[in-house]
Amino acid sequence: MIEDDTPYGIGDAPTRNLNMIEAINDALDIMMSRDPSVVIMGEDVGYFGGVFRCTAGLQEKYGKTRVFDTPINECGIIGAAVGMGAYGLRPVPEIQFADYIYPGLDQLISEAARLRYRSAGEFIAPMTVRSPFGGGIFGGQTHSQSPEALFTHVSGLKTVIPSTPHDAKGLLIAAIEDDDPVIFFEPKRIYNGPFDGFYDKPVQPWKKFPQSRVPEGYYSIPLGKARKVRDGEAMTILAYGTMVHVVEAVAKEKGVDADILDLRTLVPLDIEAIEESVEKTGRCLIVHEATRTSGFGAELSALVTERCFYHLEAPVERVTGFDTPYPHSLEWAFFPGPIRIGEAMDKILEV
Known part of the structure; x- marks a missing residue:
C-alpha cells in the first residue's frame, strides 16, 4: 500500500x-x-x-x-x-x-x-x-x-x-x-x-x-498498490474512481473516523492493504457506482469475509448502483450518495 x-x-x-x-x-x-x-x-x-x-x-x-x-x-x-x-x-x-x-x-x-x-x-x-x-x-x-x-x-x-x-x-x-x-x-x-x-x-x-x-516528467505508480486516502479507526471503506471522493466527503460530513482505501487497481488487487485495514478497524464498507449483483463489491466482500472473519465486529456492507438499466433521468438517485452511504455507516457502527 x-x-x-x-x-x-x-x-x-x-x-x-x-x-x-x-x-x-x-x-x-x-x-x-x-x-x-x-x-x-x-x-x-x-x-x-x-x-x-x-x-x-x-x-x-x-x-x-x-x-x-x-x-x-x-x-x-x-x-x-x-x-x-x-x-x-x-x-x-x-x-x-x-x-x-x-x-x-x-x-x-x-x-x-x-x-x-x-x-x-x-x-x-x-x-x-x-x-x-x-x-x-x-x-x-x-x-x-x-x-x-x-x-x-x-x-x-x-x-x-x-x-x-x-x-x-x-x-x-x-x-x-x-x-x-x-x-x-x-x-x-x-x-x-x-x-x-x-x-x-x-x-x-x-x-x-x-x-x-x-x-512533471516521467514517473510510474506500480499496479496492484492501493492508496491510503485517510487514516481512521472506526471502519474501513473500500472504493475506487469517483466514489473515492464521494465517501471521503460523506465521512468528513458525518465525522466518521474512517480508514479509506482507494484501490486504484482491481486486478491485481492489493489484498494485503485491505486485510491490514480491516483487521485494524473490524468493520468494512464497500462503495462502487456499478450495479450491485455480481459487481466487484461482491468479490471484495467475499475476500474480506474469507480473510478477516475473526476480526469483523459487524457484517460487511455494500452501497452500489441499483440493479436496473442505467436510468438517464434518475442517474443522481442511482449513484451512491450521502444518504445511502451515511445510512450504511450508521448501520455498521450500531453493531
Whole structure:
C-alpha cells in the first residue's frame, strides 16, 4: 500500500496543476517520446484529439502513423491492437465510451488475455485499452455504464481505475509499460478535476473543478498498490474512481473516523492493504457506482469475509448502483450518495 502521493523515481521534480484529462495527455506524450513502439488509435483520437480531448495535440506532434483515427469498429480496434502487440508495438487503443467496448469483448477475452499462455510466452499483448466510464455527465444509457466487473473476471487482463490526476498519469505510464493487456477505465465524472464537497447533485460537465498537483516528467505508480486516502479507526471503506471522493466527503460530513482505501487497481488487487485495514478497524464498507449483483463489491466482500472473519465486529456492507438499466433521468438517485452511504455507516457502527 502507498500511504502518500510521493511517486516512484520522481525525486524533487516540479509539479503542475492538472486535471485528469491533462494528466492523461501528459502521460501519453511522455511515453510516446520515450518509446517509439507506443501508438495511439481509436475513433476521433487523431485530428480532433478525442471526444474528451485526452489525445489533443499528439497527432500533430508525432504524426499520423503513430496517432491515427479508426473506423467505428470496436472489435476491429481491439483486434488490430492485439496483432500490433504481438508484432512488437505497444498500442494504446481508445474506446470512446466504455459502453461501446462490448463488440470487442471476444478479442479481449479470447485473444489478448490468452495470448501469452497459449503461445507459451512466444507472444504477448502489451496493450492498454483506455476508456471513459461511469455516469455524471448526462450521457444517458449508452454513455454511462460501469462494466469493470466483467474484466476482473477474465484471467490475463489487468483492470485499473484512477481517482486523481496524479494517479492517472503514474498508473497509465505503468500500464503502457506492462507486458500484459490492461483495461484502463477513466471516471469521466471527475475528468475535469477532483471535486470539493460536490457529490450529491448534477453539475454542468464542462464546469472546471479544482485541479491537483502532478509532478512533471516521467514517473510510474506500480499496479496492484492501493492508496491510503485517510487514516481512521472506526471502519474501513473500500472504493475506487469517483466514489473515492464521494465517501471521503460523506465521512468528513458525518465525522466518521474512517480508514479509506482507494484501490486504484482491481486486478491485481492489493489484498494485503485491505486485510491490514480491516483487521485494524473490524468493520468494512464497500462503495462502487456499478450495479450491485455480481459487481466487484461482491468479490471484495467475499475476500474480506474469507480473510478477516475473526476480526469483523459487524457484517460487511455494500452501497452500489441499483440493479436496473442505467436510468438517464434518475442517474443522481442511482449513484451512491450521502444518504445511502451515511445510512450504511450508521448501520455498521450500531453493531
